[in-house]
Amino acid sequence: MHLTRFRLNTARGGARRLLASPRAMHAAVMNAFPEVLPTDTDTPRVLWRVDRNAKAEVFLYIVSPTPPDLTHVVEQAGWKQRPNWQTYDYGPFLSRLAKGDTWAFRLTANPVHSIRRGDGEPTKVTAHVTPRHQMQWLLQRQEAAGFRILEKPREQRLLPEGDEYELLVHERRDRSFDKPAEDREAKTKERERQKRRVTLVTATFDGRLEVVDPESLRHTLTHGLGRAKAYGCGLMTLAPVG
Template identity: 45%
Template sequence: MTTLSRVPINPQLRQGRRLLTNPQAMHAAVLSCFPQDTHTDTSRVLWRIDQVEKAFTLYIVGPEIPDLRVITEQAGWPSRPGQSTDYVPFLDRLMAGQEWRFRLSANPVKSIPSMDGSRGKVVPHVTREQQVNWLVTRAAVHGFELLGDTGDDAKHHVTVTRSEDLRFRRGESTRPVSLRRAQFDGALRVTDAEQLRASLQQGIGRARAYGCGLLTLAPLRS
């Protein structure tokens, strides 16, 4: 079973502000919604924060139904409890040729090869053009193509609607973690339904524990 959940986050609460500004804290809070023996073979635990003006919504994809009270009681509103739905019926309806609106939060990076043959250095893509090209080159591997980048229906295109640099500490480590998170919005066409299902459940790219990798789809309207 795979579930899709949503939880409104209250930025007026201290814990709400902490979760919104600290990916490590949010990661821990999201994991605490699932039993420790949760199996992630089919679907891993992914999360993303969407912001519309001053409203913040946490989206979670996971392998079973989470106990969202863990987050709602500390960082949300009791009058607006989180909601979870079975994701499988939607995933099963995906077919090649379908067109969808999408949103993806990701960590677009590139690897710079080392001169001595050792492991290369991973650095973030900085400009929005670089970030869009990063997604364009990976779309096919994840079962879709971006509308507008193939010359079809040019009014639908992918844009980076948000880009931010995050810096936080992981656990008790004194060394801070730095990553760049970009939000992509656009339209896509399904090319490989099986692969797209896997991407929706397993995520795309790096830093998936820290609010990156979660792709969601919505009806494409004119």
């Protein structure tokens, strides 16, 4: 596995177009792997995430089985006179993860749940929209994902409830876009347009965790957590605490 970081040149129109459309960014990422054909049904998982640290400090992270070739992204959204991306062998880091290790983490996810509005009706996937419910979504998945989010010491808790964990939710976004039409006729049909409409609610989580199951955590880091992985969700990265 490989971990890649690419800094986007936000002064360029191409970068702004990619950042405005998860579908366009997904296409740009997948085009970085010439060995993967669009018709492949068993394509190895490629995860990606955009981190907006500041207006002029925006990074694209990619986790992939093979190193990407991002030359085409440089041409539309990078700098031509400097290195734009770095790719690292992810294997040694993953193999060193051990039970009891503590790490800072970041995850952008699509927190959703299934609801049934009435008896006999099918369930419907619905997004969590409040920070409290989005936190609960992650807390409910932490054990199966191989980690435990650390709890704050009591003296550091500012609120009587909802402030127990080393966890922050930010960059909450509500996106809506169309999937590409399969044929020209479908573009003119409202029903088909609604079927192709994608509504995506995302949230970014920053926090601290303890490794409880290294093998499960390795799977989470390389296969993602939650839904909408094609649209920039599910990629968790770790960093030293401090």
